[in-house]
Amino acid sequence: MKVIYDAIIIGAGPAGSFCSYKMAKKGLKVLLVDASPTIKRKVCGEYLCPSGYQVLSEEGWGPTLDEMFLPINGMKIVSPEGTVLNTVFPKLSHQTKGLAVNRKSFDQFLVEKALEVGVTFLKDTRISSLDSTSIGWNVLDQKDNKFCARLVIGADGRNSFTAKKLKLSSKIDTSRIALHCHISSKDKNKRFGEMHLFNDGSYIGIDPIGNEETNFSLVCDSKRLGDFPNLHSLLNNYINSSSALKSSYGEIQESIKINTVAPITNSISNFTGKKFALIGDAAGFLDPLTGEGMYNALWTARSLSNQLASKGENSLFNFSAGIQNYARLKRRFFLQKSILNGIFQWVIKHPISSKILAKFLSKKQLRADIFVGIIGNIYRPLEGLYKLLRA
Numbered sequence: 001m002k003v004i005y006d007a008i009i010i011g012a013g014p015a016g017s018f019c020s021y022k023m024a025k026k027g028l029k030v031l032l033v034d035a036s037p038t039i040k041r042k043v044c045g046e047y048l049c050p051s052g053y054q055v056l057s058e059e060g061w062g063p064t065l066d067e068m069f070l071p072i073n074g075m076k077i078v079s080p081e082g083t084v085l086n087t088v089f090p091k092l093s094h095q096t097k098g099l100a101v102n103r104k105s106f107d108q109f110l111v112e113k114a115l116e117v118g119v120t121f122l123k124d125t126r127i128s129s130l131d132s133t134s135i136g137w138n139v140l141d142q143k144d145n146k147f148c149a150r151l152v153i154g155a156d157g158r159n160s161f162t163a164k165k166l167k168l169s170s171k172i173d174t175s176r177i178a179l180h181c182h183i184s185s186k187d188k189n190k191r192f193g194e195m196h197l198f199n200d201g202s203y204i205g206i207d208p209i210g211n212e213e214t215n216f217s218l219v220c221d222s223k224r225l226g227d228f229p230n231l232h233s234l235l236n237n238y239i240n241s242s243s244a245l246k247s248s249y250g251e252i253q254e255s256i257k258i259n260t261v262a263p264i265t266n267s268i269s270n271f272t273g274k275k276f277a278l279i280g281d282a283a284g285f286l287d288p289l290t291g292e293g294m295y296n297a298l299w300t301a302r303s304l305s306n307q308l309a310s311k312g313e314n315s316l317f318n319f320s321a322g323i324q325n326y327a328r329l330k331r332r333f334f335l336q337k338s339i340l341n342g343i344f345q346w347v348i349k350h351p352i353s354s355k356i357l358a359k360f361l362s363k364k365q366l367r368a369d370i371f372v373g374i375i376g377n378i379y380r381p382l383e384g385l386y387k388l389l390r391a
């Protein structure tokens, strides 16, 4: 007899794997599928912000993650006019640190956790068709294998097939592009991330992953690609314009592979329906400026699974009410984050405002630390702003 799953989750990135884990732990029957035959190292800054680490620590995984990955204790922020802020993440009742995660190992870890609690996982399974039925969905993969589930959860990332198939309109912003590479490490003991900001709104994020390598990402206007003969000269142009970058890293050699990613921003008006929900990047994503894509993936996964697993008065799961609650919570969460991200980008692009902000933050270490606490999601934006003004 054909198995009917409570949910099929499409995509085994952090959103899909964590959601499947949380749902299976609460007694739901979950099928997790991924198009890729192997778990790959994705293009990503690989910085898991303190709140992301906290979400996973609440599952009791802190010690294992600490063995697998090195900590990030704060951020060095270099303003467009060269002011350097060396910050540490503010301490709360729990330990506040981020992690530098190799994405292949991180994604693999989350899939293994899902398997441990009974999730069925199929790799090399690209979903190609979704058909609504009276009880849920008939779902087909590229080899015409058929799966039946009550719910479809789209966790299939930035170019979500699920969102396209369900005709969920999204606002894709192609004006910016990310260039990404790994370079060898110069300072092996440095446990701080770096954010170098430029007046044209571009920025370079740097994350010391291990003892051997450093993760390097540039986000800039996509039109800039036309100004340079190749990706290396574009990236090196930004490096050469910053004395801090030039002295610490030097030019990126031609032998180093640079990947590009676009779009890097996407907002989606509707990410839920009676029998489906989107999570992680599939449900919309912000410019990686504040480095919280993985946290967003984990947050949406946790929020949806909690809502789906809560039972009504008759002790039965009420998926449609759960999805509605998730939609409400996610809208509120995303709104705050996108306002913060937008303000931050606006400030960088306006020299007077970025100078004023850098001056204000550099006057007191506490202010700079609170600021990085807001970016690292340790404080909610409004709570952080209140603390910042009082510091």
Ligand SMILES: Cc1cc2nc3c(=O)[nH]c(=O)nc-3n(C[C@H](O)[C@H](O)[C@H](O)COP(=O)(O)OP(=O)(O)OC[C@H]3O[C@@H](n4cnc5c(N)ncnc54)[C@H](O)[C@@H]3O)c2cc1C
Pocket (backbone or CB within 6 Å): 010, 011, 012, 013, 014, 015, 016, 033, 034, 035, 036, 042, 043, 044, 045, 046, 047, 048, 049, 125, 126, 127, 128, 155, 156, 157, 158, 160, 161, 162, 178, 179, 180, 217, 261, 264, 279, 280, 281, 282, 285, 288, 291, 292, 293, 294, 295, 297
């Ligand atoms: C340049 C750059 C730097 C970034 N830096 C950071 C950072 O430092 N910190 C941070 O937290 N975030 C960062 N992000 C964002 C982060 O990478 C994403 O937010 C995160 O990967 C989202 O996770 P996800 O699970 O939603 O999607 P993904 O990790 O993209 O997973 C989606 C999965 O779906 C699968 N899939 C797709 N289509 C199908 C299909 N039809 N059928 C089956 N499976 C399918 C894919 O194979 C994939 O495994 C960065 C992003 C960029 C572009």
